[in-house]
Amino acid sequence: MFKNIQKYLLIHQPLLWNLKIVPISIVLVLFHILFFIIGYYNGTLNFLETERNYSSDNESITIFFGILSAIIILILWLVYYFKNNAFKSFYPKKNNSLFKEWLLILVICLLLSTFSASFISGKNIKIRSYFTESELKKRCEIISQASIFYEGSFQEPKEVEIKVNDTLKSVPLDYFVFQGKKYELNSLLNKNVESFSIFNSKEDSIRKVTVKTWLVNNEKNKVKSLFSDYLKIAKEHQLIANVDEEKWLALVYHYPNFVSEYKVATYEKDDYSNYNYSNNNEVAVAAIPENEEKFDTINRYIKYVGEERIVYNKYFVPASALNYNYSIISESYSNPLVNYEMLLVMFYFALGLSIALFSFRVTSGKSWLIALVSVGVFNIVLGITSAVASSEYVYLIGVASMITFVFIYFLFVIYRKKGKAISAILLNVLLWSYGAFFPILYFLAMIICKSLSNYYNYNGGVTINTEDANYKMYRLLEDNIEYMLYVNLAIIFIMMFFFSYKIKQWKGVAEN
Amino acid sequence: MNEFEKQYQELQGFLKFEDFSILTKRIIDLALDTEEIPHYKKTLDFLTWLDQNENNTEAKKEKYQTILSELYATLSKKPTASKQILVSTQNLEKSYGTSSFGLGPITLELQQGEILGLVGENGNGKTTLLRCLCGELYATNGTINYHFEGTNQYDLRTKLVYIPQRTDTWYGSMFENLQFTAASYGYKPEENELIVELTIARLGLRKFRNHSWKSLSSGYKMRFELARMLLRKPQILLIDEPLANLDILAQQTVLEDFKAIAKSPFRPIGIVLSSQQLYEVEKTSDQVIFLKHGKQKNLHEKAAAENEIVPENNLVIEFESDWAQSELGAIFEKKNMLSLQFNGGTYIVTFPESMSVYDFMQLAIEQKIPLQYFRNISKSTRRFFVS
Secondary structure: OHHHHHHHHHHHOHHHHHHOHHHHHHHHHHHHHHHHHHHHHHOOOOOOOOOOOOOOOOHHHHHHHHHHHHHHHHHHHHHHHOOOOOOOOOOOOOOOHHHHHHHHHHHHHHHHHOHHHHHHHHHHHHHHOOOOHHHHHHHHHHHHHHHHHOOOOEOOOOEEEEEEOOEEEEEEOOEEEEOOEEEEOOOHHHEOOOOOOOOOHHHHHHHHHHHHHHHHOOOHHHHHHHHHHHHHHHHHOOOOOOOOHHHHHHHHOOOOOOOOOOOOEOOOEEEEOOOOOOOOOOOEOOOOOOOOOEEEEOOEEEEEEOOEEEEEEOOEOOHHHHHHHHHHHHHHHHOOOOOHHHHHHHHHHHHHHHHHHHHHHHOOHHHHHHHHHHHHHHHHHHHHHHHHHOOHHHHHHHHHHHHHHHHHHHHHHHHHOOOOOOHHHHHHHHHHHHHHHHHHHHHHHHHHHHHHOOHHHHHHOOOOOOOOHHHHHHHHHHHOHHHHHHHHHHHHHHHHHHHHHHHHHHHHOOOO | OOHHHHHHHHHHHHHHOOOHHHHHHHHHHHHHHHOOHHHHHHHHHHHHHHHHOOOOHHHHHHHHHHHHHHHHHHHOOOOOOOOOEEEEEEEEEEEOOOOOOEEEEEEEEEEOOOEEEEEOOOOOOHHHHHHHHOOOOOOOEEEEEEOOOOOOHHHHHHOEEEEOOOOOOOOOOHHHHHHHHHHHOOOOHHHHHHHHHHHHHHOOOHHHOOOOHHHOOHHHHHHHHHHHHHHOOOOEEEEEOOOOOOOHHHHHHHHHHHHHHHOOOOOOOEEEEEEOOHHHHHHHOOEEEEEEOOEEEEOOOOOOHHHOOOOOOOEEEEEEEOOOHHHHHHHHHOOOOOEEEEEOOEEEEEEOOOOOHHHHHHHHHHHOOOEEEEEEOOOOOHHHHHO
């Protein structure tokens, strides 16, 4: 089939034949599907896993193999692509033909550079497939509400300033106030709640207040119902709790102060490999007999096996596992790894690669290599100069000037008709660097505005005037870097259209 | 009788004397001249039939006659091309910075259907002149005028096909490479394969279509380059030392091919070729420019007078003999010999205008001068090499 398609393209669309666009696209799409499937498979959650015992995932290995396969495919494709070069042989070309060729190279480079995106998308889609967003929110709401009732951190006490020996000293209060009433710091009303990224901070606050209001109002049934829902979720994931809603309620629900020495842990047991585990919060049931290998506390059994110390929780719900897995699902909605920023980075990478290949194609391997060395040397010299000058302007102005010079020289070579001279080398440099011209101007404008707005004197006591036009401009530029990069993409495309037209003219110029 | 009619009569002569090899090539040329797919197909069918009926002379003659008649019927209605000037140079000069070598001034004019031979020793500017004419080098002084359309320098250079002495390696199948060239030069998809088939058949490359570049001899590599060149529809073909790697038979074949291609009545092109093979080039070329230290010396009359070394109408004979220079000199002096040079195994003797080649032959017979060979080089650039 490939052969017939290639045969057809050879006589109908020689450029597409030369680019081997059909075979390479099919291979790349198959690889994307493969990486998507691997990602999808990789996205399967093991609900028994927690922060403590998660098995190392093979994401980085897969991404490494993705990069490796992309490099191998790129090399193989280039071997075939470089077999023919109509432009180098002065075969007839339309004015937009080179631009078209570059666009096609870009498409191939994009497909080559985004294996990891397919992998991550596959993974994300699988993770999202567990629950719809509304179902997830409902479940996270229950898990978060229930988190007040199992072992976890308390809010920090407020501090007051008191005068001790004529000096003011901050002293933490040993109570806190909720709805006008004082509570002990270890009251459930002072508990932090588990938060999920799918919620915003406002939703978190409302939830916290809702549950605590149940407690203040002694709405025991609501809490019991919450426990019941929570344990139902745990059961659904085959997770074990050794308390039911009644027991749980009995252990922690102590109206009106909600202080209990019993704690419902978030996991069944934990292993420690040394004796330095802190027992500060443990209250022993009986005196610890010397040389005894196990002892009992209100909330835990602690057992020593050789160097190992195993802590069994007397009462637990599978909160660690639920929190861990629901956080992952929550992240898949709120903060997917394949996002616009990531795609923008990948697009710029593919753009750079396509331009590097295109410049090699329209000039020669020799001039491409000389350009590479020249750019390296130029950057080292400029880097040293800016380090010596201790100015961030030197490097940016140096690169911008170089791009301007190379651009003018390139046009000059075309119009003077005296031979190409070193323009093949400089054409490579120009193509590689022109995409940086607008961002450089942008950053120059940004640091100039920053400098004019007294930003650098801020620490020296000069106050920033936030109404200052320069400061406003600086903030505007800083906040819109991403948009600048999108605009720059448009500039790169427009300029490439212009260059591809000019490169054809340049090719016609004699060699000497 | 127009050019086509003349060529057709010539082809009838080939048929009469059963010179099938050259006839086949010329039939392919005619088929390509028609620019019609049915003729391409018929000719290819005919070639396939020929492969299977190598020894059936009578049937072959009949088939040849049939296809010739069909081609004649089509082409006799087609207008022949009028010869246009393709390129002219006026005092073209090229120097290389600090190098002492300088080419020119060169003044020349090339028309469609003409072959211009460049001869001269190594390092005398042949390649430089070819590179100037193909747009690869700019002239330091003087002008080059192309008399055909080219919207820009790139487009112009697509019509000036230059084949350097050392050609680039082809990668992949030879046939696909040629199809790629044909497609790039705008041949329609339905005619692409037919034209490539005919072109490789024209250059005797059918057996090598699937060979790799590395497995080809240099002679066949040159033929593939020529096949590609034919597909590029050049206005001017510029070839550097095309005969350098060819055996004597292949040299004659390639030169004959050049002649046929250049002088197509319907699609004539101009050819400029450089070579060391003086006699072969002189036989084929319409103009010969001899370059010595970059300076132009013309063999024929077309060039400007100031560059011309006007043949002095002396009789110049190159010959090889076992006799010593003194023995020969004694005999030739009686016939008012102007000079006698011994030049690496051969003698060059110059007589005044009054002496003819017949007088020289008569003298050799009378004096029983042992001659291995002799050649009248009075009108050959060979004189420039020895002078």
